[in-house]
Amino acid sequence: MSEGAQAHPFVRGVRGVQAVRVVRVGEEGWRELRAVRLRALASDPAAFGSTLAREQAYDDALWRERAAAGRTFLAWASGLVVGLVSYYPEEDRPADERQLVSMWVAPEARGAGVAALLVEAVRAAAAADGARVLTLFVADGNERARRLYERLGFRSTGERETLPSDPERGEERYALALT
Template sequence: MSEISVRLLEEENWSEYRDVRLRALKESPEAFVASAEEEQSYEESRWRDRMQRSRRLLAEEGDTVLGVVSVGSHKIAEEGIGELFGLWVDPARRGSGVARKLLEAAAAQARADELKQLIYWVGTDNGRAVAFASSFGFRPTDSRRPMEIHGVDDAEDAEELAMVLPLSNSAGVPTSL
């Protein structure tokens, strides 16, 4: 078995990102705000715009795509704060270290982009994700928001919890949460 590698996708890699994003939306629709049906109709220009707004990191083993994660700060007003989002790992590879590799690469990219903290919104009922994020160094905060989920009937009361990962000596919680 070859080693898992993670690479940063550039704008010209938009179709690779599109393919894994649509795969993730189809496989785990409950984990995303958008739907595969909605996003598969997007034009190339929209995918390219997404590539410019946030960093997209792809986990691979040889030529096989194993997962993806995004890091961006375009929705956060506070300087030096980024958000980790869109984390997805192929179900056959969950629990095999792919998510950890993606988070390590995302944190390294955020540091390279001079971010001081990463926010990761996790479903409050997703104990496995909360435990995983905590094991990586994310700390839970008191910030909650309603979870936006497509195609899930019993999600009316679902909430997300903001978890924060300090990337520097800064230990505070962002004020914009």
Template sequence: MSDITVRPLGVEDWEQYRSVRLTALAESPDAFVATHADEEAEPEQFWRDRMERSTRLLAEVDGEPVGIASVGEVGPQKPEAAQLFGLFVRPEARGSGVATALVRAGAQVAAEQGRAQLYYWVGTDNGRAVAFASGFGFRPTGLRRPMRVVSEDDGEEEVAMTLPLGGDRGGIPSL
């Protein structure tokens, strides 16, 4: 595979983000709370507003979009932290380092914003995602919430995993 590039998108890139986001919703409907039908119907202003609320990252290989992720605020209760969300890699690019490149870029964005931690919510039953996040240096916290994605199995949970971004990283190599 060619080199992976990751770049932040600006408000003017809303159509490109929309295209990849709708692809994500169509290809992995069980991974997101939103639906393809709902978001496809949203007007331009919805997408422009979304671009301003969080940093949207686009991964490309040979100029073709292969993944997205977003970095945003956790909320007023944790001003020192950011969260990574909406991570998606096209099926044909999975296992090629795209997710790692997106997470690394997301951690860099959060660090540049002066954040000390990066949170990432992962389904407790999603062993692959937990292993990926752990291998990257994320550690589970005591924070749990019900899965926000509708599933057949009631009671599924997500765990907040956190990655320290500066200072003592507990033996985790710097990004």
């Protein structure tokens, strides 16, 4: 875990790994954030609204700014980052709503509960920020993510948008009441 990371209470053993620890990223953790985000975009480009090429072009100042916002969590196991998630208040949405974004779990850690730990970290942080609703978008065809979010209590709102990274595909908004 880097110096820029703050310990978070969510820890769980995972498949031959001693424990997974979810950590809130601080400004000093920007390098880890950049590395895992670029790995996620390279590994699973169809799952995100952004692209690898776009985010590879970001300068260090932008990565530092993202990390300093304190709205990103990394999942660590055996000294390696195995997951990522962020949240933020969305413009033109209710003030008591936050959107979960950038969810990704490394292929070697999938199916071991890492995603649920990451969602719980965001749920708790968003609620502490005053949110009453947590939303997210699921890209069409990402059935594994859809099943996960439904299992965690998210429900479809029926709202659909075009996936920003691929105008030929859509995405659907899901919501979870936090109160």
